[in-house]
Amino acid sequence: MTRLLYFPGCALKDQAKEYEVATLAALAALGYEVQELPRWNCCGTVYALAQDDLMRHVAPVRNLIRVQEAGEDKLLTLCAMCYNTLSRSTHFVQNPENLRRLNAFMDEEEDYAGGVRVLHLLELLSGIGPANLAKAVKRDLSALRIGAYYGCTLLRPREVAVDDPEKPEIMEKILAALGATPVAFPERVECCGAYLTVTKPEAVRLRVGSILLSAAQNGAELLVTACPLCHFNLRERRPLGAPKLPVFYVGEVLAWALGAKPIPEEIARAMGVRG
């Protein structure tokens, strides 16, 4: 068993619980002993874009200090938004002046020394390699035509991108290794509207309609994402008349393939896969 420290974040303990449960079951099947980061706090949700705003960098860096306290140098994330804020904070503190100012600013914890690497689930799976993933597959998912929806935070900005920000393939390669049939579609890298869902729901509906249409027109019958906010918008802000594609987390499909979780009956029935 390989030990791995894991940062859940708020969504995975609440409305995205199924993403956590499925992924942890699947990672156990792949030989990982996943341990939750002790005393984790909010990642900050959105990365602070203002240069003069030191206060907003404290939350993510505190989590990096917890990793350091645990004697580890890697942190696994499942939520795409947590991945983005935490990973960007590791880049922020690569500037020695930023690191010095942040350490001077915080007085309840030990100084952060730098060096923690934040890893997204997709990077972990990609590192395991397609051949090893294929060897662990227990269930035939070839009838599942899956569109991988990346959204923003896995791909942008460039320094934290899990793959090429304009032409990513990492999720499609993983889905193919798991025996499913990945379907690439143009809108897979375009924003769903994110937190505009609270201020401009009508704009988000237009986005979601466009994403679902793009996926359906290219032959996808199911969408997967790694972002709980995309998941919410794609399901809850679907405009009338848009294709009704079921939306799941990438960790759920992983667990189906590895036999760690049953395939939901309606998906199995609709797509002719054995549950």
Place this chain on the structure above:
Amino acid sequence: MAAELRIARENLEAPFLKKVAEISGQNVFACYQCGKCSAGCVFGEHMDLLPNQVLRLLQLGDDSVLGARAPWVCAACLACTVRCPKGVDVARIMEAIRQLSLRQGLTPVEMKLDRDFPQIALVGAWRKVSP
């Protein structure tokens, strides 16, 4: 927007422009108006000024840009940022314009709490309107 184009030193050295540069860390004069940011912006259709127009007004020192709706429509998806051939982080400039309003106590967006939301939606939306 001014009816006639005036480029004067006082416009180019306007205090608000220095604040935008300070908060964003970006050089607005690097932009050469290719329009790639606007072409790829998935929320452009809801904006009163397209991202490249925001940049152009800043280059002219026109402070009417501070009252624009565009920065509040911007979802900070960073598509413009990764695509800019001049390396201008447009999303940081949008954030700087938002911050200049917020720090004066102005919050020109309305929360539409018509249903339950995941925490990340609420925290994200409120972070956008917090100075």
